[in-house]
Amino acid sequence: MVSSVSSSITSALGMGYGIDSSSIVSGLVSAVRAPKNAALTSKESLASAQVSALANASRALDNFSTALTTLLEGSDYSGQPASSNSSIANVSLTRPGALSGLPVELEVKQLATSQVLKSTTLADSSTAVGLGTLTLSTSSGSYNIVIDSSNNTLDGLAAAINDAGAGVTANVITDSSGSRLVLKGGIGENEAFTLVDGGDADGDLLRFTWDGAAGGMTQTRAAQNAVIVLDGVETSYAGNSITGAIPNVTIDLVKATPGATITISEEQPTTTMQDLVTEFADAYNTLWKALSELTVAGTDGAKGGILASDSSVRQMKDMLSRLASTPLVASGDYRSLAQIGVRTNKDGTLEVNKDTLAAALAANPAAVTAMINPPVKDASNPGLGGALEAIKDKLQDKDTGALVKAQERYKAVQKKLVEEREKFETYMNGYEERLSSTFSAMDTRLASLKATQSYLEQQIEIWNNSKN
Structure with a gap:
């Protein structure tokens, strides 16, 4: 009976076999670490993804605005001077910008030699x-x-x-x-x-x-100056490439034709402007769809966009959605994209009515050009590039911009998660040390019990032998 009891005690305590305290500690630490670590990792991954997604959205807006502004600075999208006879004189823009005072009559009386x-x-x-x-x-x-x-x-x-x-x-x-x-x-x-x-x-x-x-x-x-007559006014110039006679127009004289006049007028870029509006709508729609994917709400258990709860991207979309109806100039036959056939669909994308756009360009190409690309840009006459740049600047303002503030919030979350991770690791290291210490003490105690057990077993055996 006593032998049976001692055997049960030995089996329960693991006496005679030792305790694998290292494995027990490792298992207990893993059991505590796993759920918290998984939760932290999930939060860290989400914060990192949000920072990256927001940066990409901001960069996409910046690239869109910069590309449009650069494109509109090119001479293809502004009124161009034109000569009725290029064999007598060629004309070009001195620099991107406004034309004024056209048309004029030009007579080339003498070339500079x-x-x-x-x-x-x-x-x-x-x-x-x-x-x-x-x-x-x-x-x-x-x-x-x-x-x-x-x-x-x-x-x-x-x-x-x-x-x-x-x-x-x-x-x-x-x-x-x-x-x-x-x-x-x-x-x-x-x-x-x-x-x-x-x-x-x-x-x-x-x-x-x-x-x-x-x-x-x-x-x-003999050396001589060029002599030209503009609208009846005779002037002289030292060279055959003349700037200053007509604002922002360079006149390159080719041949003297005393008594004959040609016309210098302004041509509007109807074909290129039509292409520009269409290409703008396509680029806008690409940006809009990308932002929509980031902010789509989850439904019926489906996962939402990475920035579904982000107010800054929603603000960006709201500002962009009003672009078609935003006045681009203070006055003129056309003041907004909506008036030349650009409309906003229910899903937020833009659609160009090509017939309406073509009719506007045919009726008054100068007014369309001046609206999209004003010769003199200011707060009241931003043009398409300026209106988009204003949206970008407001969202990216270093002090008040919604995109900047959102980035700061996400980075603050990342910093907090780093601190939380450090605290958790410190706690787990202490927890593991405490378990190791506890099991080490238990090992020592069990060793003492095992020695007592051996002594009792010897005494029981002696007692049993004496009875026999």
């Missing part, structure tokens, strides 16, 4: 030209051209003039009759030049002089 001189003909380019100094005078100053034994040839004289850097180009032209020096100055009457005796030129070198009226060289063309 450069002065050209030619010398007498010599045998060839190595023929001696004489010795001494010539003085070359231009709008930039006077330059001494020295000819001595080292450069006393037609080629040497041309090189000396070119090396002076006076703005006069010297070339030696050779044909069947021989070689001659040709000098060419800059364009415009102020670029006329002279080449005269520097004080010691010999008789041969004097063959290459010109004082502005006569000399050893022959003037084949």
